[in-house]
Amino acid sequence: MSEKDIGWMQRALQLADRAQQNNEVPIGALLVVDDELISEAHNSPIAMNDPTAHAEILALRKGGEKLGNYRLLNATLYVTLEPCLMCAGAMVHSRIKRLVFGAADLKAGGVISQANVLDLPFLNHRVTYEGGVLAESCAHQLIQFFKNKRQMKEEKYK
Numbered sequence: 001m002s003e004k005d006i007g008w009m010q011r012a013l014q015l016a017d018r019a020q021q022n023n024e025v026p027i028g029a030l031l032v033v034d035d036e037l038i039s040e041a042h043n044s045p046i047a048m049n050d051p052t053a054h055a056e057i058l059a060l061r062k063g064g065e066k067l068g069n070y071r072l073l074n075a076t077l078y079v080t081l082e083p084c085l086m087c088a089g090a091m092v093h094s095r096i097k098r099l100v101f102g103a104a105d106l107k108a109g110g111v112i113s114q115a116n117v118l119d120l121p122f123l124n125h126r127v128t129y130e131g132g133v134l135a136e137s138c139a140h141q142l143i144q145f146f147k148n149k150r151q152m153k154e155e156k157y158k
Contacts, residue, residue, distance in 0.1 A: 001133050005100050008032060008078045009134045012102070015042040015055065016080045016141055022047055026145050029055035029079040031063040031072065031096075038075065039063040055079060056087035060094050071095045080138040082109035082131060088117035091127050099129040102138025 008030060015028025019042035030040040041058030045051055056079050064070045076098040077091060083101065088110035091099060099111070099118070110117045111129055118127045 001130070004035065005078070005130070005133050008076075009080070009100065009102055009138070011037075011040070012078045012080050013134065013137060013141065015040055016138075019043040019055070020141070020145055026141050027055045027079065027081050029059040029077060031059045031075050031077050033067075033072075033075045038066055038072075052086065054084065054087050056083050057090055060090055060096075064094065073097065076100060078133075081105050081142065082111050082113055084108050085110040085115055085117060088115075092118065092123050092125050095125050096127055099127055100133050101129070101131045102133055103135045103142065104131055 012028040012030055015030065016026035019028065020026035022044070024043040024046055027043045031038045039059045039062035041055050041062060043053070043055045044058065045053040056077060059077060060072065063072050063075060072094045075096045077096050078100045080102040082103065082105040083091065083099070084105070101111070104113050106113050108114055112131060118129055
């Protein structure tokens, strides 16, 4: 884990805060090429009425628009939570070079926890990955979000 990775993950955590402020699951993602920020996004499926509006997908879309190419060669995607199956597949198709994520998603993670999409032998592109960067901070943010949601729900029915 490099200092650069930690710095970018801190920025991704700030994006996750924005998602939480919008009552979205707090996940942030950003795309970096040659130490330059290309795009950033946070979860927005509720606000956008779009089940595919995960932070990763939105960052990849914006990155493709900015670079004028669907192939995001030499890009690193930073995300606060281990990507799901859909997002992992999008990373392969976008040809990013590297994924760095914070907390593992033990319930639905598509990289190491429940599936190993990026390691499937039949895929024509390999994405290297590293998990656990600021994992405790990333996990804490998600745990607190869902804890608050449960408390609000319990108070509603009292």
